[in-house]
Amino acid sequence: VIEAIVAALFRAIADAVPGVLAEATGKKNDDEAVNHLNELVKKMPRRTGAGGTWDADLAARKHKTT
Amino acid sequence: MKWIVLLMLLVGGCSSPIAGMATAGSVVTQAHLSAGGQLDAARDKALDEVEAQLPAGPERNAELDRVAAEWQPVGEALDDLKGAIEVYAQSVTLAHAAGTGEEILPQLVALLARVVLLYDTVVDLARALGEELPHLPEMVRALARSVGGVQ
Numbered sequence: 167v168i169e170a171i172v173a174a175l176f177r178a179i180a181d182a183v184p185g186v187l188a189e190a191t192g193k194k195n196d197d198e199a200v201n202h203l204n205e206l207v208k209k210m211p212r213r214t215g216a217g218g219t220w221d222a223d224l225a226a227r228k229h230k231t232t
Numbered sequence: 233m234k235w236i237v238l239l240m241l242l243v244g245g246c247s248s249p250i251a252g253m254a255t256a257g258s259v260v261t262q263a264h265l266s267a268g269g270q271l272d273a274a275r276d277k278a279l280d281e282v283e284a285q286l287p288a289g290p291e292r293n294a295e296l297d298r299v300a301a302e303w304q305p306v307g308e309a310l311d312d313l314k315g316a317i318e319v320y321a322q323s324v325t326l327a328h329a330a331g332t333g334e335e336i337l338p339q340l341v342a343l344l345a346r347v348v349l350l351y352d353t354v355v356d357l358a359r360a361l362g363e364e365l366p367h368l369p370e371m372v373r374a375l376a377r378s379v380g381g382v383q
Contacts, residue, residue: 199254200328206261207321210268210314213307220275220307224300227279228293 250328253340257321260347264317267354267365268310274363275303306357313350320347345376352376 194202213220278299286292320343327336355365 194251194255196248196250196254196328199251199258200325203254203257203261203321204325206258206265207318210261210264210317212311212314213268213272214304214311218307218311219272220300220303223276224279224296227283227296230283231288 249334249337250324253337253344254324254328256344257317257324260344260351261317261321263351263366264310264313267351267358270365271303271306271310271358271363274361275300275307278303302361306354306361309350309354309357313347313354316343316347316350320344348376 211219215221279296282292282295282299286295320340323336323340323343327340352367355367358365
């Protein structure tokens with residue numbers, strides 16, 4: 167039962183989120199899998215706080231004069 | 233924890249526990265990227281509407297602040313999720329570098345469960361703003377809690 171539930175977790179994400187299915191089914195060795203994970207992690211932006219993309223966007227919008 | 237090893241090998245189609253856990257990390261990272269992109273676009277649209285409706289000045293800036301504040305909680309939740317994924321990825325990387333495998337799986341699974349629960353928080357906060365993200369079944373959330381995630 168537990169195996170089925172956890173498998174359902176990854177299927178739920180893989181089925182619903184674009185691009186995830188390929189991640190879940192692509193076969194990689196240890197080095198490739200770890201390197202790929204670290205490359206993906208670098209793509210996640212911070213949105214709030216210092217250096218956050220959302221905070222910077224808001225500040226830029228408030229400085230517009232038109 | 234043997235079943236987790238088998239599951240990760242099966243789900244990830246991988247040749248080892250490390251590759252399986254790394255693949256699981258890539259799945260949740262891709263989910264974060266996808267959810268973040270959708271929420272970026274929705275927030276942009278909401279703020280663009282403010283700019284279209286009001287002339288530049290204090291009134292518009294106050295409205296921009298108000299709308300941005302509505303999006304702040306989900307932005308912080310995305311950042312919490314990002315942080316948890318980074319810790320997970322670093323742990324998988326260290327485990328790989330140290331040559332460990334099954335012995336560290338319980339800790340990695342607990343970290344992964346926390347990532348799952350944080351993703352679910354993002355889903356809930358996004359829904360309150362009218363954005364539907366892929367949702368996880370309640371049984372999966374319960375499993376993540378039981379495995380060691382914190383909510």
